[in-house]
Amino acid sequence: MLKITLKDGSIVETEEGSRVIDVAKSISEGLARAALAGRVNGKLVGVTETLNADCSLDIVTFSDDEGKSIYRHTCSHILAQAVKNIFPTVKLAIGPSISNGFYYDFDFKTPITKEDFEKIEKEMQKIIKANLPIERIDVSKEKAIEFMREAGENYKIELIEELPDGEAITFYKQGDFTDLCRGPHLSSTGKIKAFKLTSLTGAYWKGNENNKMLSRIYGTAFDKKADMDAYLEAVEEAKRRDHNKIGRELGYFMTDENIGQGLPLLMPKGAKLFQILNRFVEDTEAERGYLMTRTPLMAKSDLYKISGHWDHYRDGMFVMGDEDKGEEVYALRPMTCPFQYTIYNNGLKSYRDLPLRYGETSTLFRNEASGEMHGLIRVRQFTISEGHLICMPSQLEQEFKGCLDLAQYMLKSFGLLEDVSYRFSKWDPKNPDKKFIDDPKEWAYAESEMKRILDHLGIKYTEAVGEAAFYGPKLDIQIKNVHGKEDTMITIQIDMFLAERFDMSYIDENGDKIRPYIIHRTSMGCYERTIALLIEKYAGALPTWLSPTQVRVLSLTDRTADVAKETCKKLATFGIRAETDVRGEKIGYKIREAQLEKVPYMLIIGDKEAEQELVSVRSRKDGDLGTMTILDFMMKIGKEVNDRVC
């Protein structure tokens, strides 16, 4: 008899050679039905795997992340089988599970369209109905390659060739369909209860843009149809928050084909929000000891040659002038560092001057590839709250901490603190020349310093190789948009090369010339992106403290138009952003418009209010709040704005 230790620590006995599913059955019939896989001594296996020694065993169900992943991975194999049945000439690439679903990459002889989804889904349904058992087959590498050669699956051959020699290659077979796969899988195709194909896109073979573009079919699968419907509805709901749609509808920004890609125009509401954010950032930075700079938007190529941009980032810059014709070459700036470093270098610095914290509301230009632009999130010209902290080595941790604290203060003020994740972005030693300044010793040092600081601060982060800046490692504060795509919102970086390149120094207590440390950081990130994320977070109904218009005063009839205007003026005197609507429309109509424009408060002024010197207050969220004095209203909204209620 074998001793099996379960998740809760209890031990069950079972005969040698019994399967994972048998153990599940011995616990309960319900668990056996829900069982998708087992985790034996921490390793995932299929439910039909036999147990041959004492071990620990977790029964994996759909409520586990691994369970979902196995379930959806099996669904991707069913997709591949269905596609192969309908299009026998198709070549198979890869088909993993991803968060919320799965995909499979195909090389079609003639491209398919979304119209084909119905046919494919029907075929998948047939395979599921047939409830084909899924079996694992172990073969040698040679045999595996031979098998795929006969099947003409050249992508699979390439994958197998990369697997280590001598180890068994696993295949999974369902009916007459066999696919290379690490597994594990569900025990049969009939286990899939609900699935849907969601989109059809292109994807490079092995994610390399020099390789062939394949067709990728995305789908999702759930163990209950109701859960899938709820998920699909949530995806639709998220799309309704898309800043790229409602940001345009609400009049925050627009684009124009004559102006160009990635060059959004902020309209009055967008510009107002920009100003609100900008004042908040600059005031907060001033409180925290930052000094403002204002530096040119372009410079001669000489500057970028010193900074390294010319070597590492030239493709991403807008360059003007032809060197070959003997012209002076200028480039719009892609970042602010070399400019602020130049300011630092103006005059000898003492250790008494440090730390120096420079901040700038800085407009940058980056020539992003044409397919990268996305609303306000990814653009070619943007403005960032950029700053550089120049400090002594002993001040590095303290200053880094200050940057993080500032970033978190910003996020909290915007109500986004819970929506972000932290990423420690490191260089890629395998790709040194082009992308990163090649100096392994310096990288090792800076990365270990940053890691030490992060661990000391207790930040939970993921590590990302190859995501560093060319001059140093970064702590990126990441946020997802409504499509689930992650972007960097705030970044804090240790720059260990540019001080050297710009020959920056300070004089220490002994009169020695010392190289300072530099932290390169944003306190809020780029304004355009922040505006986009705020619109998405609040579906356009921005917190009162951020709303371009906070109050709209509505006159009930022409008789109260002047009182409405007077009221608006009073509010403005107290710094409340108010406007009037004194058009000869019905009150219901004016309210509807203000609601649709997401104005936080409406003040309705009719004859009664005018006579009693009151205002009738309506909140966009809670509706009619009754009448109050204008002073009471100002106290109410003033508190909400001061507390930055989100």
Add this chain to the structure above:
RNA sequence: GCUGGUGUAGCUCAGUUGGCAGAGCGAUUCACUCGUAAUGAAUAGGUCGGCGGUUCGAAUCCGCCCACCAGCUCCA
């Protein structure tokens, strides 16, 4: 940049085998002076994304380009 999709009034969209460019909402004007999410009537509004081609004739067919959307790749 790559794959796929889209482009007709401010917005949402219709427009048949190539034959006079349409609707609803919005806008404007006039009337109504109204109590917490849509008052009525009239009027205006179009290089059919752009350029070129085929044709007696192009929103419609063909080519090139531009912009927008999803994904890939990229993101200092």
